[in-house]
Amino acid sequence: MLAADRPARGDRAYVTLVTNPDYALGARALLRSLTLSGTTADLVVLHTDVAAEALAPLSALGARLVQVDLLPTSPAFNEAHARDALHARAAFTKGTKPPFHTPLDNFAKLRLWQLDYASVVFIDADALVLRNVDKLFAYPEFCAAPNVYEGLGDFHRMNSGVFTAKPSEATFNDMLEKLDQPGVFWRRTDQSFLQAYFPDWHGLPVVCNMLQYVWFAMPELWSWDEIRILHFQYEKPWQQHDKADRLRVLIDLWRAYAGDGPVPDLAGLPAP
Numbered sequence: 001m002l003a004a005d006r007p008a009r010g011d012r013a014y015v016t017l018v019t020n021p022d023y024a025l026g027a028r029a030l031l032r033s034l035t036l037s038g039t040t041a042d043l044v045v046l047h048t049d050v051a052a053e054a055l056a057p058l059s060a061l062g063a064r065l066v067q068v069d070l071l072p073t074s075p076a077f078n079e080a081h082a083r084d085a086l087h088a089r090a091a092f093t094k095g096t097k098p099p100f101h102t103p104l105d106n107f108a109k110l111r112l113w114q115l116d117y118a119s120v121v122f123i124d125a126d127a128l129v130l131r132n133v134d135k136l137f138a139y140p141e142f143c144a145a146p147n148v149y150e151g152l153g154d155f156h157r158m159n160s161g162v163f164t165a166k167p168s169e170a171t172f173n174d175m176l177e178k179l180d181q182p183g184v185f186w187r188r189t190d191q192s193f194l195q196a197y198f199p200d201w202h203g204l205p206v207v208c209n210m211l212q213y214v215w216f217a218m219p220e221l222w223s224w225d226e227i228r229i230l231h232f233q234y235e236k237p238w239q240q241h242d243k244a245d246r247l248r249v250l251i252d253l254w255r256a257y258a259g260d261g262p263v264p265d266l267a268g269l270p271a272p
């Protein structure tokens with residue numbers, strides 16, 4: 001179920017998920033950003049059966065690689081959450097998911113509840129930590145930021161790209177039971193499930209999970225002085241996509257972290 005390539009270092013870890021080589025590119029930039037943030041926590045990549053060449057750069061950055069299986073969900077669950085079925089039943093109208101995004105894989109995030117740490121912060125592989133967020137390890141389970149990128153209505157929903165959790169096998173087993181019920185459909189996969197599982201989720205400030213569309217859709221919310229985690233929801237910065245021109249400043253920032261050279265001083269970046 002879980003096979004780690006080395007023991008844990010300490011009892012706190014940042015955790016991300018990689019189920020294919022594309023998300024390994026994202027994870028490399030994320031890990032580099034975490035290291036540059038000066039964190040003292042362990043770095044963990046949960047991964048499925050991904051080619052060793054794609055994972056090697058993640059080990060090189062000090063990450064603990066933990067191989068996991070996808071969740072043992074039922075055939076009916078897997079069919080309902082297959083990419084085509086999910087896109088047909090709950091179309092994405094605000095943005096486009098990349099071709100390498102498999103909705104069912106998202107649920108493997110829940111494996112972090114099986115890890116051997118007291119406190120974890122999960123961060124999607126398509127995010128960058130721009131300032132140290134180690135204080136989040138002292139926050140309770142379950143904290144996440146609202147899914148804000150269009151308007152006030154977005155505050156009803158949380159975004160599962162950044163959240164705090166306390167691993168526990170009992171919680172994991174309870175989640176599995178509640179996840180795979182007959183006829184169930186989690187339209188935004190782990191995100192819908194986690195919001196339902198933790199209806200009293202604690203809100204993190206939006207700067208702990210600033211979604212890239214805020215840059216053009218809600219520019220008044222943008223503040224380089226405050227953003228801690230930048231999250232490239234929908235189209236990814238390592239893809240060719242039709243919003244790339246509008247997101248150029250953010251994509252260039254991601255590329256700096258994805259490379260091996262220096263990263264820019266946030267204070268010098270332009271406002272939207």
Ligand code: UDP
Nearest residue numbers: 017018019023101102105124125126233234
């Ligand atoms: N993920 C993955 N493989 C997939 C889909 C998702 O490894 O096929 C992981 C990866 O860490 C990714 C996260 O799950 O960042 C959530 O997916 P994504 O970030 O693409 O969703 P979005 O933020 O666009 O809603």
Ligand code: MN
Nearest residue numbers: 124126161233
């Ligand atoms: Mn994401």
